[in-house]
Amino acid sequence: MTPARIGAALLLAAAALPAAAQPQVAGQLKAQQVCAVCHGPQGVSSAPDAPNLAGQPAMYLISQLRHYRSGERRHEVMNVIAKTLSDQDIEAVAAWYAAFRIEAVAPR
């Protein structure tokens, strides 16, 4: 499937969902469009200077995206990207990444 078709399928799926689940689905779509290039398709980054987002607390993600948008937290790329996000986008993306379950295995 092309990205556009995946997007359309997600929007159709979102329309069939109860209201509570919709921000998360909208967040998945936005995350694929905006975040995945650097932070990985599953929120696990392969770039050495980009953090993993999967499983991060929503409150943390929301505050950091707002700080990037306002310029309080500085990063060349993130300051530009965050300016394209509405409050609703930020909450949706945060809901999506926070909903991942992560398991951490300590090094031996």
Place this chain on the structure above:
Amino acid sequence: MTPARIGAALLLAAAALPAAAQPQVAGQLKAQQVCAVCHGPQGVSSAPDAPNLAGQPAMYLISQLRHYRSGERRHEVMNVIAKTLSDQDIEAVAAWYAAFRIEAVAPR
């Protein structure tokens, strides 16, 4: 075991390790002393405003700890904590958390 005894045991274990593994063990000790209260004993935070550190890329952790130490990135607690860390501490803590293997399970 008390925290002091765990610390002593880790230092003894570190002395017996090859040089390449030592920053990671020093990082584990420092992480337990300094980071675990907010970021969790395994680097998976239970605090809603503190990010998970387990499995984050070392380069990212190093740059953020340096930014907290210099004040470029602002956070009431982290600015104070990072000032107590040497360059060596920062590299060791980053090596420890980066060595975790993480698995992210997407929400259904």
